[in-house]
Amino acid sequence: MPTLPELKTRLLPMGALPHEDARMITGPQNIPFAQSSSSEQVPPPYHFPGVTVNAFVWPVNIDRVQTYCDQTFNLGTEEERGFVYRPAPFWPYATLLFLEYPIMISSNPLPQDIGEVPYSDRGIISQTEVFVALPVIRYGTNPVTMVTETSLEWALPFIVVGNPMSSVCGREMLGLGKLLADIETGVGWYPNSFEGSIKLPGWPNLEPGTQMRDMEFVHVRTNPVLPTFRTSQSPKQSLSTLFESREASFAIEEAASLSNFVADASLGMIPTNMRTVGLKQYRDAVHTDRAVYQSIVTCRARYSNLDKFKMYDEEDVQIEFSDRGSFNEILQVFLDVGPTPSNESFRVKPIAGYRFEADIDYDQMRVIHSFPIDREDGLPPIPAQSDLDANWARSIKGFFGPLRHPMRNAE
């Protein structure tokens, strides 16, 4: 009588290697989610028309980005994963984005069978979201996957929202570690300027027994958008003048083409297709240092109808993060703060600040890699599974090798 692994090997298609079998869907499947009456989670994809985006860019320490990639995405060995995340060498910057969503609706065309009224007809959520985006590249680790599975993605090591429902959906469905915050945005002291701030729950110091409280995490102030006479320097010194130069614009476009990611991001300035990547994981209830589920999830934020692009004079943009108490741990990911809180403001000097309006569609949610899960109580381990094809290669997948992960993702 053959054992199950032996039987599986015998049933493999001619020419297929045993390890390919391990990359088909295995482990628990078709587990129904018990919909609670009080649950407010909203099904993706989502449509967000008329979003106002204020963005600020500053140089980032590449070593910190690599550390974040290693701690968050490059788990296990490279051989097991088949990919490695690294910082995008052509865009060594972090971008802080304030997004004001006047309307957030589910655009899921499929019946969800979980209520009388389809989610897209239930109403509108409006909220503000703030995140720090770091461009990272996922490289395939062999000559074929280096071509077909290399992809530009955006890691969001810090993301906060003002709506509880959005934070829960982000954390539990999409693998984005959304924290709930009080976010204020609006016009600053001058007309056509911007001012935004975030208050987060945190601990003002790390002494035992210290009570959590809401503290300001970051505050951003700008002068009016350019052109304006309210600048502290000659506007000709601003980055915006770069875009007025034909030669410089050409050089930028060339650099973007060379990077081969021009369709994904215009040098990171104005995203058109921003594929986010996050680690979706849940703790074991008893052994809280263990994960019962761990996967890398990507989603596409597709920007369209871009309008009203305006730049701020970066010299007049003030960004102050609070390096106080528990916030130090957050800042260590993307700022050059020390290992302990300085209890002072950490000022960032941006190289660009701009705003624009756009419609954003958030779709193409994919589990691109599930990490193996070891389990107790006699339960069988769940092996790793991957669906790593780059977006452009998905329409011709199969050409480079056998199809994998056929049913897990939506397409």
Add this chain to the structure above:
Amino acid sequence: MTRFVPNFSTNELLPPWVSIGARNWVFALKVKHKNLQGYLDSHFNCGAPDVAPFYYEAFEYPYGLLRVTKHDNFSSRHGEQSDSLGAGPGMHTLSKIDMNWAYPVQRWRVSPDNFRYDRQVVWVEPMAFDNNSYSMFSSREIWGTEVDMARISLVEETHPGRLHIDVAMQGLQTFTPKSISHLIGVLHIEMDPEVSSDLLTELEKHPGLAEFMGVLFSSIGLKGSPNTIHNSEVNTLKQFRDVFNMQVAVYRAIIAPRTNQSNVTDMVFYDGSKVELDFMWSQTMAEALNDFFDLHYQLDGKRSMGHPGGADDIDGNKVDWSLPRLRKDVVLAASFTSDITYDVTGTLHTYGN
């Protein structure tokens, strides 16, 4: 072992949790058996796709508890037992108010031959709110209770005595494509805490309430009581959705947390008929009110509207109370102060194997 990757956004408050000097208010509500059993059938007794080797059965006495607890010193003791993989040193203590709807049920173990044996009393919490996002994430992602974020105010005054509790959450009054989510009222409670009552008198008024209170008392330890072990096991359904399919879970398991109420002092009982408890109807809350409390509202129906005594803000946030008000009778109320320990004892069943 698959190591959980901790970072600041997933550094939840790891159990065990301890609340020192928590102020508790409990309101016993009478509900139909079908409302108690319905949640058990949809969350614990059904196949998903495999059936857990347990059967959950509601007691015949038709009561549950609406519990509101004000925690001024709520902290994690996880770091005292092992190297902390959650919040760092000093990042353990917070204050919050939570509210939940809970009731005891019978959990039977079921043999492969479908024989029920080994009956145990456990609690379930079908509905819960918390006004601290940090502990809300911890409850959902570790403990397994589906807690919703809420704005909660609890005002306890003396001379004259007054207890006033308001709960509000982000939601939609009615479901239409143009409705806008905003902060809407969920619940309002008003009572005079200085008008106490005798427990025996109250128990005689309501059939089955004495048995229900017996279960309740077995789970709390009065200060000075020789028996210091008063654990009450809670069973939760911990589940997380697939990334794009709302109907599929990537993880679903029955978790067995437990709570221990000790050093219980200042126990006072109140005549439930003296308590004003109003749920505010909205389409966001409609299913919960129907499923858990058998409270209904027809859009063309004539009901009382709004917050009694006028609209109130919570934490400086404007709350929309212009909603139909559904009164729910309270059979008995009680207040007490206690130390509470929350812990997780195990995973009873993991689905999908």
